[in-house]
Amino acid sequence: MSFKTKMNNFFKGVKDKCVSLFKSSKTKVLKKPTLNGTKELLIKNIVPIMFIVIGIIGVYFSKFSAATIVNEMLTRLARNSFLVISLLIPIMAGMGLNFGMTLGAMAGQIGLILITDWGIVGIPGIILAAIISTPISILLGWWCGMILNKAKGREMVTSYIIGFFVNGVYQLVVLFMMGVIIPIKSEILLPRGHGVRNMVNLQGIRKSLDNLIPLRIGTVNIPVAAFILIALLCFFIIWFRKTKLGQDMRAVSSDMEVARASGINVEKTRVLSIIISTVLAGYGMIVYLQNMGTLNTYNSHMQIGMFSAAALLVGGASVAKANIRNVFLGVILFHLMFYVAPYAGKNLIGEAQLGEYFRVFVSYGVITIALVIYEVSKRRENRIEATLLRESTEGEKNA
Secondary structure, X not given: OOHHHHXXXXXXXXXXXXXXXXXXXXXXXXXXXXXXXHHHHHHHOHHHHHHHHHHHHHHHHXXXXXXXXXXXXXXXXXXXXXXXXXXXXXXXXXXXXXXXXXXXXXXXXXXXXXXXXXXXXXXXHHHHHHHHHHHHHHHHHHHHHHHHHOOOOOHHXXXXXXXXXHHHHHHHHHHHHEOOOEOOOOOOEOOOOOOEOOEEEOOOOOOOOOOOOOOEEOOEEOOHHHHHHHHHHHHHHHHHHXXXXXXXXXXXXXXXXXXXXOOOOHHHHHHHHHHHHHHHHHHHHHHHHHHHOEEEOOOOOOOHXXXXXXXXXXXXXXXXXXXXXXXXXXXXXXXXXXXXXXXXXXXXXXXXXXXXXXXXXXXXXXXXXXXXXXXXXXXXXXXXXXXXXXXXXXXXXXX
16 A cells, blocks of 8 residues: 555544544534422422321420320221222322222121121221121222223322212112121111111121230330231332233333233233232221221221321322332321321311311321422323424434
8 A cells, every 4th residue: 555545544543533623523412401309309398298287286285295105106007097008009100099999998898797797806807897898899890990990190089079979889789788798797787677887896806806916015016917018018019020920010100101002901911910919908997997996887998088188198109110218118107197187177266177177187288299290290291292302303413
């Protein structure tokens, strides 16, 4: 190769390198804009922060001792956590908050009514009630899941309406069929010969689970057996996330079409998530009512879905993402407010009813706030992604 040819190749290489550098300098590096760290932290955790402030103010004005509050919070954690955890599976599958968990709660109540009539007490009674509730919960969960598959994108409001419909069926069964079609022989039967009384005494199983392993530290009672059961459920959730079904649910949550193209049966996966949630809600309702010791036959289940969803959202969860930490933080903050609000209202203005109104208002308000924040964040992310895509396309055209 001649000297002239070598020099031409050298200058050509230099020219190509300069052109490449010039083009790369024109290409705009597109980065997703981020909020200030503190501002982003506040926006993501505005609901928990708000409830921490409310809780501190409520505790101060209620004038409760630390031991009293700790004792009450442990009781409410043991009573309500199982129900709130049952909401995690549908969120994992991208179906939002399952207000249809009330279907499982009604199945659990039917089991408790029957074991009360049969006179089965203690832990055997609780286990039998859970066994009775399981097939009812599976059937109702399957039916609910099939309907929710027809209402993709509107699962929460649909499950809420389904709860009202099934409540009508439940009242038909309990008020008219029990005593006529379903034999009821005990004193819980109404004098007219059919229907169950408004209040059913669960004295036979009252705190059977809570007192199974007694532990008392000073004036604080710790329901060890209930917490062991809740811990087992938490380990189940952690394990379930790693199973193939759990991975399928997460894939469906990310993108149903991509999951379907990957060979996942999207509709079946969604139905299974609702069935599992409904069955767990039935067990959770039994745990809840054995602690209470009484069953309000026609109303106990009515607000259980709303309060459980509110507690989860108070813990910092959203309709698209939730974990076990959100459950326990939410139950503590939400029920702390529920417990101290009436007493704080009484000490402030001499009217405990103010606290009652306040806590019901807040339970609905927190769901509204969480949904609004989620929707605003989702739209903001969509706008940012659309802007990045447009700028990237324009940059490629200019290059």
